[in-house]
Every structure is written in structure tokens, then in C-alpha cells.
Amino acid sequence: MITIADIVSNLNSSVLAGSDKLQRPVKGAYASDLLSDVMGKAREGELWITMQTHKNIIAVASLKDLSAILIVNGGKPDEDTLATAQSEGVVILGTEARSFSTCGRLYKLMEGDALV
Amino acid sequence: MKFEYLIEGGDFIRAGHASSDIKKILNQLNLDPAIVRRIAVSMYEAEVNVVAHAFRGVMKVNINPERILVLVEDEGPGIPDIAQAMQEGYSTASDKVREMGFGAGMGLSNMKKNTDILDIHSAINRGTVVKMTTFTKSGAS
Ligand SMILES: Nc1ncnc2c1ncn2[C@@H]1O[C@H](COP(=O)(O)OP(=O)(O)OP(=O)(O)O)[C@@H](O)[C@H]1O
Ligand SMILES: [Mg+2]
Numbered sequence: 001m002i003t004i005a006d007i008v009s010n011l012n013s014s015v016l017a018g019s020d021k022l023q024r025p026v027k028g029a030y031a032s033d034l035l036s037d038v039m040g041k042a043r044e045g046e047l048w049i050t051m052q053t054h055k056n057i058i059a060v061a062s063l064k065d066l067s068a069i070l071i072v073n074g075g076k077p078d079e080d081t082l083a084t085a086q087s088e089g090v091v092i093l094g095t096e097a098r099s100f101s102t103c104g105r106l107y108k109l110m111e112g113d114a115l116v
Numbered sequence: 117m118k119f120e121y122l123i124e125g126g127d128f129i130r131a132g133h134a135s136s137d138i139k140k141i142l143n144q145l146n147l148d149p150a151i152v153r154r155i156a157v158s159m160y161e162a163e164v165n166v167v168a169h170a171f172r173g174v175m176k177v178n179i180n181p182e183r184i185l186v187l188v189e190d191e192g193p194g195i196p197d198i199a200q201a202m203q204e205g206y207s208t209a210s211d212k213v214r215e216m217g218f219g220a221g222m223g224l225s226n227m228k229k230n231t232d233i234l235d236i237h238s239a240i241n242r243g244t245v246v247k248m249t250t251f252t253k254s255g256a257s
Contacts (some may be wrong), residue, residue, distance in 0.1 A: 011135065014218060028139070028204060031215050034216045034217050034218075034219075034220040034222070035164075035218055035220070036161060036164075036218065036220045036221075036222040036223045036226055037220050037222055039157050039161065039222070039223075039226050040222050040226045040229070041158070043147075044150075044153060050213070050217075053218045054128070054216055054217075055128070055129055056131055056132060056164075056216065056217070056218075058130070058132075059132025059133075059136055059160065060132075060133065060160075062136060062139075063132070063136060063139055063151060063153070063157065063160050064153060064156070065157040066148070077228070088136070116206075
């Protein structure tokens with residue numbers, strides 16, 4: 001199973017919070033910008049791909065035990081949000097790339113794992 | 117064990133605070149992580165609904181070995197038609213709230229799916245009471 005570190009090195013993304021937790025496994029991924037959709041459909045241990053940057057993404061990721069958040073389109077949460085992520089143990093990655101290409105590259109990277 | 121949290125309408129910065137706090141407490145009790153996650157999801161949705169749709173509210177959590185009881189009472193506009201509100205996709209969320217990624221109209225159905233017993237009462241122009249019961253052992257009911 002791939003880890004967050006594999007995603008950082010293969011997807012041209014940077015670590016915005018939680019740099020001490022990059023060995024965490026990534027079991028799959030879910031892409032959505034609607035918080036209650038993620039609450040309902042994302043699974044434990046998955047990576048969440050979104051363009052949302054406001055503070056509530058931390059609660060969603062931590063309540064659902066998601067592996068990490070990957071913010072696309074160069075979006076950056078504010079300092080307060082990043083500090084909260086760090087203290088709650090939530091990993092946030094960022095990429096300049098858009099959602100579609102990010103998902104495509106990630107899918108290729110994970111194809112060996114049982115994707116559902 | 118009993119816990120109580122105040123929830124302020126419109127305060128999206130703090131939304132989820134009560135749920136996160138309770139989740140930490142539940143994790144310390146060595147409950148099945150899957151059950152803790154279900155409770156976390158339903159609590160969060162109820163908490164955010166107060167923030168997004170009501171003026172203020174209080175969340176009371178009562179934990180005993182057999183079940184977790186979450187009671188969320190708010191002062192607010194109330195829900196005129198609960199059956200309609202329960203439908204996935206139905207939302208009266210404002211544009212501002214939708215921009216933040218809320219307003220998919222899935223919160224109530226997430227609560228339904230993630231609790232063993234969901235009970236909602238509402239009075240128009242007064243407020244809404246949401247009662248959620250989750251049993252600690254899957255299968256028990
Ligand atoms: N506590 C409440 N007070 C008043 N109205 C409510 C309350 N909770 C829910 N509603 C009404 O029920 C609708 C559906 O709620 P639901 O949680 O399913 O979706 P939402 O909050 O609009 O969006 P989402 O939860 O997907 O972000 C709301 O749009 C609102 O009209
Ligand atoms: Mg809702």
C-alpha cells in the first residue's frame with residue numbers, strides 16, 4: 001500500500017501540515033468539495049482531494065479518520081487552519097495542479113492497490 | 117458520563133469543535149473505531165446544522181457502556197417538513213454557506229445512516245430537537 005510520502009514525491013505536491021506523519025498508509029482516495037458528501041462517502045484511511053481550504057476541512061478529515069487532505073488549484077489554508085491541522089494530527093498537502101490531472105496521476109500510482 | 121456544549125449559529129470557524137472533543141473521549145474508552153466514526157459523523161452533521169440553519173443550540177452527550185446518546189436542541193426557524201428535509205439533495209442553505217462546501221443536503225441522511233435511532237422534533241419559529249442513539253456493540257439494539 002502506498003503512503004502519503006509516495007504521493008508527495010510522485011504528485012508534485014508540497015506538505016502544508018503534518019510533515020511528521022508521512023508514513024501513514026493511503027488506502028484509497030475520494031474527490032469532492034461538498035463536506036457532507038465526504039462525511040457520507042469517504043472511507044477511513046483515504047486521501048481526500050478538494051479545493052476547499054477553510055477550517056472545517058480539519059474536522060471532516062479528523063472525524064472520518066482520513067489519511068490526508070490534498071488541496072488542488074494551488075489553494076492554501078490560512079495559518080490558523082494549518083496550526084490546527086498540525087495539532088490535530090491532520091496531514092495537508094497542496095498542489096498547483098487541477099483536480100482532474102491530480103486524480104488521474106493518483107489513480108495510476110494506486111492501480112496496483114485494490115482500488116474501489 | 118455527561119457532556120454539554122454550546123453551539124453558536126453562524127460560527128463556522130468553531131463548527132465541529134464539540135464533535136471532535138467527544139470523539140477524543142470516545143476513543144479513550146476503547147470502543148470499536150468504526151462505531152466511534154459513525155457517532156462522529158452524525159454528531160458533526162447535527163452540530164453543523166445548528167451553525168448553518170439555527171441561531172444557537174446546545175449539544176448534550178450522555179455516554180454509558182451500552183449506548184451513546186446525543187441530544188442537540190436549538191433555537192431557530194425549525195423544520196417545516198421533516199420528511200422533505202430528510203431527502204438527499206434537499207437544502208435551504210444560503211449561497212455563502214454553499215461556497216464553503218456545505219448545503220449538499222446530505223447531512224440528515226448521514227445522520228440517519230450512522231445512528232441506530234434518529235428522532236427529530238421541530239417547531240416552526242421555535243427550534244429543533246435531534247436525538248441520536250448509537251449502541252456500543254454492533255448488533256445490539
Ligand atoms: N437545526 C435545523 N434548523 C432548521 N432547519 C434545519 C435544521 N437542520 C436541518 N434543517 C433543514 O433541513 C435541510 C436539510 O438538512 P441537511 O443537513 O440534510 O442538509 P444541509 O444542511 O442543507 O446541507 P449539508 O448537511 O449537506 O451540508 C436544511 O437545508 C434545512 O432547511
Ligand atoms: Mg446539514
